[in-house]
Amino acid sequence: MAGVPSATWRMLDQGLPDKPLPQSLDALWHAGTGLLKRCIPQRQRILSRSERVLALEDHFAQMTDRKLREQAQELRQVFRLGRDSARDIERAFALVREVAERQVGEKPFLVQVAGGLALAAGSIVEMATGEGKTLTATMPATVAGWRGRGCHIITVNDYLAKRDAEWMGRIYRFCGLNVAYVEQGMDPKDRRNAYQADITYCTNKEVTADFLRDRLLLGRLCRTGSALLGKIAGGGRSSFDQLVQRGLACAIVDEADSVLVDEAVTPLIISGPAPNAEQTNAFVSAARAAEHLHVMDDYTVNARYREIELTAEGRTRLAVLVAGMPGIWQGARRREEIVTKALVAKEFYLQDKHYIIDDGKVVIVDDFTGRVMPDRSWRDGLHQAIEAKEGLDVTAPKDTYARISFQRFFRLYRHLAGMTGTAQEAIGEFWQIYNLPVTVIPTNRPCIRKMLPDIVFARKNAKWQRLVEEIQRVHQTGRPVLIGTRSVHDSEHLSRLLAAGKLDHQVLNAVRHHEEAQIVAGAGQPGRITVATNMAGRGTDIKLGRGIAELGGLHVIAAERNESGRIDRQLFGRCARQGDPGSAQAIVSLEDEFVSRYASTLAGWLRKRYANDPNDIACAPTRTSFRLSQYRAERFALQQRKSVMRSDHWLDENLGFAAEA
Secondary structure (H helix, E strand, O other): OOOOOHHHHHHHHHOOOOOOOOOHHHHHHHHHHHHHHHHOOHHHHHHHHHHHHHHOHHHHHOOOHHHHHHHHHHHHHHHHOOOOOHHHHHHHHHHHHHHHHHHHOOOOOHHHHHHHHHHHOOOEEEOOOOOOHHHHHHHHHHHHHHOOOOEEEEEOOHHHHHHHHHHHHHHHHHOOOOEEEOOOOOOHHHHHHHHHOOEEEEEHHHHHHHHHHHHHHHHHHHHHOHHHHHHHHOOOOOHHHHOOOOOOOEEEEEOHHHHHHHOOOOEEEEEEEOOOHHHHHHHHHHHHHHHOOOEOOOEEEEOOOOEEEEOHHHHHHHHHHOOOOOHHHHOHHHHHHHHHHHHHHHHHOOEOOOEEEEOOEEEEEOOOOOOEEOOOOOOOOHHHHHHHHOOOOOOOOEEEEEEEEHHHHHOOOOEEEEEEOOOHHHHHHHHHHHOOOEEEOOOOOOOEEEEOOOEEEOOHHHHHHHHHHHHHHHHHOOOOEEEEOOOHHHHHHHHHHHHHOOOOOEEEOOOOOOOHHHHHHHHHOOOOEEEEOHHHHOOOOOOOOOOHHHHOOEEEEEOOOOOOHHHHHHHHOOOOHHHOEEEEEEEEEOOOHHHHHHOHHHHHHHHHHOOOOOOOOOOHHHHHHHHHHHHHHHHHHHHHHHHHHHHHHHHHHHOOOOOOO
């Protein structure tokens, strides 16, 4: 029906068109299919097609701007009617290459064209840092825009969405398309106009929140039916005009590993206030009670699974502590539940690691990027438990109106593709969860990064001492140094050590993040020392200052291994971009939280064996402990994400009457 958003019919007829993960033999068949796809030499085929695109360069270079626009309109008609072929896609890419050079002064290289072709085919594309993913996306996005159903280009923050829309907008407009962006705080009318554009740049949070708000509106409208009938009858405006999105046809996800893997099961929640004074006071009382309970005697801690269990003695002690308290404290199960939540906040959620306190409020720090997330809060009372632990004003709990994980949301797109600098470690997950193969694109110039062997110490103190010595050694050569830490606490600790050694440096973390782009962009200047959390692993490129290449380029040091090898590669990828020289190394200890959590037995044995050795103890057993830790952490995280998805589908099937997105 004319005028009714295409997504409306799909939502009304099918709800969430999201298939459950395959089980048993189906899962085995699905995994085998993915393995077979990986065996087929896709990259060589795509590179051959890219060469055919470049062969058309002279054909389009000889055209005037007017002729080029006419060619764009002709191709748009072909794609709009759905009569396009592989040859038409190659011609379209060749045309966009020429337009890009004329409009933004950059012409995509062979490898960028290959990345664009892989995106158009529905793949996760791995392209190294600095290889120009923003420009790469313009080619498949233009083709998607010509199809007339819209294309969402997903970025990781509002700044990038606006910057890329304005920067690349000249290419799209020359090709007869309109481009817009969505940012936080935008009113519904402007959002609606932005989603009506052929190309829409937006963040994963904004596009998912708009989807949920539309779902809530549809739920209210479908219960009456009159609005839909009025729209079908064409009787002027209707309530359906309040919807902002027009469907989920195509998405190209930048930093796909972050959005589709690291944040996959993070729920986007639409909620409203539900004041409950008794419950709010209970969090404060629970935090006080938790201070009187002792680990091992009253409760046990499972660090790997982040679980707390009260012992029999703990239950008895708790009953004595709350004797005489009214309300929920009289029920054993309820009081144990709320105190266990307080103990989880106490044991597993640490200030300057998982959160910071800003202006009297608890602000979450993203584990993978190191960035603050002021618009998010932990669920199920955990946020209130942390506020109570820190002695802050406890916010009132909220009622959830609608929720969906990013993992489930992005599976709704008819055509999904993504690009990132690190995808190989998650090849299996991209296929299992999203049915997306991974295509690794070679660099435009050979990568000459020097990967130095890890330096391993038994104790943290020895690690920090060696870190300062290594930073000072490289600094004296004039080369810039970037040190990556996993937490705000560690970055501040290293900063104090450097200050004590009179080494001038800059710190970038969740507390000191206001000049992020400038700090990262300047990290390649002579003699610069930059201490950063993982937030320096993505975003602005680090360009080398004059004469730095001759000295050996940027040197990157990881002060601790991450739970995913992808995050390590993101950090190391900050050096040696686009053929520049550079080097990278990890300096770690067996007391690091990550290895102690996932390889506690082996790491504990090694710490005892090398307890009195202050030197580098890198050897096969110590290297194995770190590899084992990463393997276990990545496997555990994958199982958690699959478990959440299966749980969501079970709830859909068994609670199908619930009005939940």
